[in-house]
Amino acid sequence: MLIRLVGGDVIDPINGDTSQRDVWIKDGLLVDPPSGEGANETHDVSGCIVMAGAIDIHSHIGGGNVNTARLLLPEQHAAHLPRPANTPLSNAGWSTFQTGCLYAQMGFTTVVEPAMAPYTALHTHLELADIPIIDKAALAILGNDDFTLSLLRNGKSSAMLDDYVAWVVGSTRALGVKVINAGAAAAFKENVRSFSLDDTVPEYGVSSRKIVKSLQASVTRLGIPHPLHVHANNLGIAGSADTAAETIAATEGVPLHLAHLQFYGYGTEGKRKFSSEAARLAELVNANPDVSIDIGQVMFGQTVTISSDVMRQFSAIGNASPKKTVIMDGDGNGGGGIVPYRYKQDYYGSLQWAVGLELFLLINDPWRVYFTTDHPNGAPFTAYPELFELLMSSDARDAKSTELNATALGLTTLGSVRREYTLEEIAIMTRAAPARLLGLKDRGHLGAGAIADVAVYRKGRDIAKMFREAALVFKNGDLVVKNGKVTHYRWGKALRLNPPPDKAMIKRMKDYHEERYGLSLDWFTFPESAIQRPEPFAEVSCNS
Amino acid sequence: MSVAWIGSQPVSLMDAIRNAAKLLASSRCPVFTLDTDVHGTRSAIALAERLRGAYDHRMGEVLAREIALYSNSGGMFTTPGEARRRSGLIVLVGEIPAAHHDLLQAWAASQPDLGDRGKRTWFHIHGEAGVTKLARQLKAVALGAEDLSLSGALAVLRAELQGRQAGVSLANTAQLRKALARSRFPVFVFSGDSGDAPSLAMLQGLVADLNKTGRASSVFLPADDDAWGAALTSLWMTGFPPRTGFSNSLPSYDPVRWDVQRMIRDKEADLHVWVSARGCETPPKGGKVTVICLSCTEAPAAGAAVTIAVGKAGVDHDGVAYSSRVGTFHAIAATAPSLLPSVCSIVQQLAGALPGRKALPC
Numbered sequence: 001m002l003i004r005l006v007g008g009d010v011i012d013p014i015n016g017d018t019s020q021r022d023v024w025i026k027d028g029l030l031v032d033p034p035s036g037e038g039a040n041e042t043h044d045v046s047g048c049i050v051m052a053g054a055i056d057i058h059s060h061i062g063g064g065n066v067n068t069a070r071l072l073l074p075e076q077h078a079a080h081l082p083r084p085a086n087t088p089l090s091n092a093g094w095s096t097f098q099t100g101c102l103y104a105q106m107g108f109t110t111v112v113e114p115a116m117a118p119y120t121a122l123h124t125h126l127e128l129a130d131i132p133i134i135d136k137a138a139l140a141i142l143g144n145d146d147f148t149l150s151l152l153r154n155g156k157s158s159a160m161l162d163d164y165v166a167w168v169v170g171s172t173r174a175l176g177v178k179v180i181n182a183g184a185a186a187a188f189k190e191n192v193r194s195f196s197l198d199d200t201v202p203e204y205g206v207s208s209r210k211i212v213k214s215l216q217a218s219v220t221r222l223g224i225p226h227p228l229h230v231h232a233n234n235l236g237i238a239g240s241a242d243t244a245a246e247t248i249a250a251t252e253g254v255p256l257h258l259a260h261l262q263f264y265g266y267g268t269e270g271k272r273k274f275s276s277e278a279a280r281l282a283e284l285v286n287a288n289p290d291v292s293i294d295i296g297q298v299m300f301g302q303t304v305t306i307s308s309d310v311m312r313q314f315s316a317i318g319n320a321s322p323k324k325t326v327i328m329d330g331d332g333n334g335g336g337g338i339v340p341y342r343y344k345q346d347y348y349g350s351l352q353w354a355v356g357l358e359l360f361l362l363i364n365d366p367w368r369v370y371f372t373t374d375h376p377n378g379a380p381f382t383a384y385p386e387l388f389e390l391l392m393s394s395d396a397r398d399a400k401s402t403e404l405n406a407t408a409l410g411l412t413t414l415g416s417v418r419r420e421y422t423l424e425e426i427a428i429m430t431r432a433a434p435a436r437l438l439g440l441k442d443r444g445h446l447g448a449g450a451i452a453d454v455a456v457y458r459k460g461r462d463i464a465k466m467f468r469e470a471a472l473v474f475k476n477g478d479l480v481v482k483n484g485k486v487t488h489y490r491w492g493k494a495l496r497l498n499p500p501p502d503k504a505m506i507k508r509m510k511d512y513h514e515e516r517y518g519l520s521l522d523w524f525t526f527p528e529s530a531i532q533r534p535e536p537f538a539e540v541s542c543n544s
Numbered sequence: 545m546s547v548a549w550i551g552s553q554p555v556s557l558m559d560a561i562r563n564a565a566k567l568l569a570s571s572r573c574p575v576f577t578l579d580t581d582v583h584g585t586r587s588a589i590a591l592a593e594r595l596r597g598a599y600d601h602r603m604g605e606v607l608a609r610e611i612a613l614y615s616n617s618g619g620m621f622t623t624p625g626e627a628r629r630r631s632g633l634i635v636l637v638g639e640i641p642a643a644h645h646d647l648l649q650a651w652a653a654s655q656p657d658l659g660d661r662g663k664r665t666w667f668h669i670h671g672e673a674g675v676t677k678l679a680r681q682l683k684a685v686a687l688g689a690e691d692l693s694l695s696g697a698l699a700v701l702r703a704e705l706q707g708r709q710a711g712v713s714l715a716n717t718a719q720l721r722k723a724l725a726r727s728r729f730p731v732f733v734f735s736g737d738s739g740d741a742p743s744l745a746m747l748q749g750l751v752a753d754l755n756k757t758g759r760a761s762s763v764f765l766p767a768d769d770d771a772w773g774a775a776l777t778s779l780w781m782t783g784f785p786p787r788t789g790f791s792n793s794l795p796s797y798d799p800v801r802w803d804v805q806r807m808i809r810d811k812e813a814d815l816h817v818w819v820s821a822r823g824c825e826t827p828p829k830g831g832k833v834t835v836i837c838l839s840c841t842e843a844p845a846a847g848a849a850v851t852i853a854v855g856k857a858g859v860d861h862d863g864v865a866y867s868s869r870v871g872t873f874h875a876i877a878a879t880a881p882s883l884l885p886s887v888c889s890i891v892q893q894l895a896g897a898l899p900g901r902k903a904l905p906c
């Protein structure tokens with residue numbers, strides 16, 4: 001099957017400047033223009049831009065906590081508008097089925113669930129497997145479990161930590177490792193209520209910094225392509241910019257990814273002691289090539305916050321709207337909190353909105369800043385089209401700013417920042433850079449040999465509309481979206497690493513689970529066949 | 545041995561499928577009662593959507609109560625594993641279903657290695673139903689009040705722990721107060737069978753109080769693990785727990801409107817798909833509705849228009865089920881693999897035999 005897209009403006013910064021050229025797809029891959037071979041299928045895409053399929057590196061799309069949020073909030077579905085029915089279950093609001101359809105309609109073809117608790121990996125993968133069309137992946141959470149903390153307390157060798165991390169990544173079928181408020185969930189179980197980078201976990205005497213640094217080093221030694229994904233301490237608190245600054249400084253020459261930096265962009269200035277430190281943080285990121293960040297942009301309206309940062313979520317119970325929450329002290333790295341929340345256009349909401357945009361606009365290198373709302377924590381991912389518009393149009397920002405709290409915006413630099421993202425920068429931030437950050441060499445660009453994940457958008461004045469309804473989307477060469485509607489159902493894969501497990505570590509894990517939980521290890525692991533879809537996983541290789 | 549029947553007549557599987565598909569296609573309002581593993585549930589929900597029907601679990605009544613605890617107020621919870629490892633003070637709330645007694649006996653036979661470390665003590669709060677056999681076996685200290693409901697007893701306990709006068713008092717609260725002061729992670733164990741919705745909400749209020757200055761949590765042991773697994777599956781597939789129905793193509797959650805037993809009684813439903821691949825039960829007798837029965841049975845279900853024999857997940861074929869042992873899903877391997885089809889494969893064949901012949905998404 002040979003497909004030809006004719007006449008579009010191809011925006012593919014990895015493979016050269018933007019130009020009008022044809023894009024050719026053969027058997028699911030992108031190919032150079034074939035000589036003498038005619039296309040089986042030709043699409044006229046003049047008046048359109050053509051990009052690789054977009055990649056979202058941090059969006060809570062499936063797993064125990066997301067499902068608990070659905071359980072807590074059957075009324076939340078109103079936030080997810082129904083779409084015309086032409087695909088199974090695609091109208092099931094906030095379901096796995098709708099998630100895949102809505103992402104595909106925007107031209108996204110790969111999405112990473114960033115918080116998979118190792119013991120609930122099967123649940124996470126069952127959900128990911130029911131997300132149609134797109135490819136998925138999950139990051140395994142580590143850093144709050146007794147096994148890791150005991151290794152660090154007892155001064156065990158780094159090789160043993162590596163074996164453990166490799167076993168977790170392999171057995172949970174993860175694409176990388178995330179640490180969430182390192183040590184805090186364990187400390188919270190001992191009734192600790194606040195936790196910073198140099199605080200230590202009771203009973204273990206291990207600091208948060210030590211956990212982060214040890215896991216960062218382990219991830220690097222193991223050749224896991226994605227740097228350690230860090231959800232830092234003190235999320236959402238006035239003054240959290242200091243924590244973020246310390247964490248950025250702690251990279252020490254080794255790559256590290258800092259998640260949803262917006263939620264740490266706060267100082268203690270102003271009458272309300274809640275101000276923007278975005279400019280300072282942006283400067284720190286600009287000056288440190290080892291750090292990459294995603295934003296976690298806030299957009300206004302009702303949402304629900306879903307986080308494994310159980311200490312933080314517990315402290316936010318009072319702000320719940322509506323007034324109901326679930327707080328879960330999970331096994332080791334599991335658990336967390338579900339706190340529904342409405343971002344209002346008041347002082348606090350306006351400041352958070354502005355901090356996110358400041359970070360987007362003041363961090364210079366689009367290769368190190370990632371496009372996220374930390375779905376659904378800052379906003380549902382369905383708000384992405386409006387966010388693209390804000391980044392690409394200073395007029396759009398000015399217009400929105402007039403509706404917001406002027407005092408809050410006065411404490412930010414946003415009004416004076418006139419930068420507008422170019423389409424090339426958007427292509428880097430949402431395609432090329434995420435592929436590189438995750439170690440996915442087969443996507444994020446339109447060069448020959450890449451998988452044919454292609455998004456075509458009709459050019460227009462209305463930027464949000466352009467990105468909300470892709471004109472055409474191809475996933476592995478299958479045409480899946482036409483004029484913003486899903487036209488074809490298919491099943492993507494979960495991308496995973498597969499580091500070989502160490503035999504001695506497997507034995508250790510067996511003993512540990514039998515002794516501590518009274519259960520054999522197979523209660524905590526699962527065979528691939530449990531997913532009940534053909535070839536649900538695709539392997540991504542580690543760096544050698 | 546026959547595996548399919550039309551009425552009481554043995555037929556080929558293909559004939560049974562064809563006949564059942566005809567009934568499904570001509571139904572104005574099909575309803576599903578589910579009792580199967582995760583994959584059976586997934587396929588049945590997908591079929592319910594295709595047919596614009598409604599679905600409920602066989603344990604729908606108690607499941608609705610458990611779901612309501614979350615969707616009305618939420619709460620603070622921990623996993624069975626964490627309770628076992630961390631808590632030296634376990635308070636049993638009301639009656640705990642027999643299916644979970646082994647789990648709790650196993651805790652009693654072990655010691656927490658984190659948090660409280662060392663010995664575990666047990667309490668039991670009960671109302672007029674009295675001290676349970678399990679509580680006696682575990683030598684739990686009774687926090688009783690035979691003349692109060694469980695929610696009344698919990699309200700009194702909550703007041704007393706906050707230092708408020710409650711008019712009546714429970715036995716042994718002073719002892720509990722001491723134990724709470726000693727424990728770093730007391731855990732209250734309850735199930736949907738423990739009490740009514742107000743008592744479950746009252747329990748969460750009590751746990752919230754304890755967390756103002758110290759730590760405490762609760763372990764939720766579902767009245768039925770498989771029913772809870774079906775609820776979780778339904779949540780990711782449709783965004784809603786059971787009782788959910790599809791009107792137009794939109795799912796809607798409504799525990800009264802989509803109560804399948806009520807819909808049959810009130811003659812809203814005209815076709816009942818009964819899926820029992822665990823208890824191997826046959827549908828309740830009576831009612832005017834046409835029945836398609838998918839059950840692990842060796843005989844046709846009395847009164848069913850079509851009966852198809854299916855295997856049991858974890859016995860005849862591999863499956864995935866929720867287990868309170870781990871507080872999440874786990875894979876179950878077949879213990880006696882057989883050729884009996886899974887619910888999922890029968891449902892997929894049914895969908896394939898419907899007009900349009902479109903495959904289900906799961």
Ligand SMILES: [Zn+2]
Nearest residue numbers: 058114374377
């Ligand atoms: Zn997140």
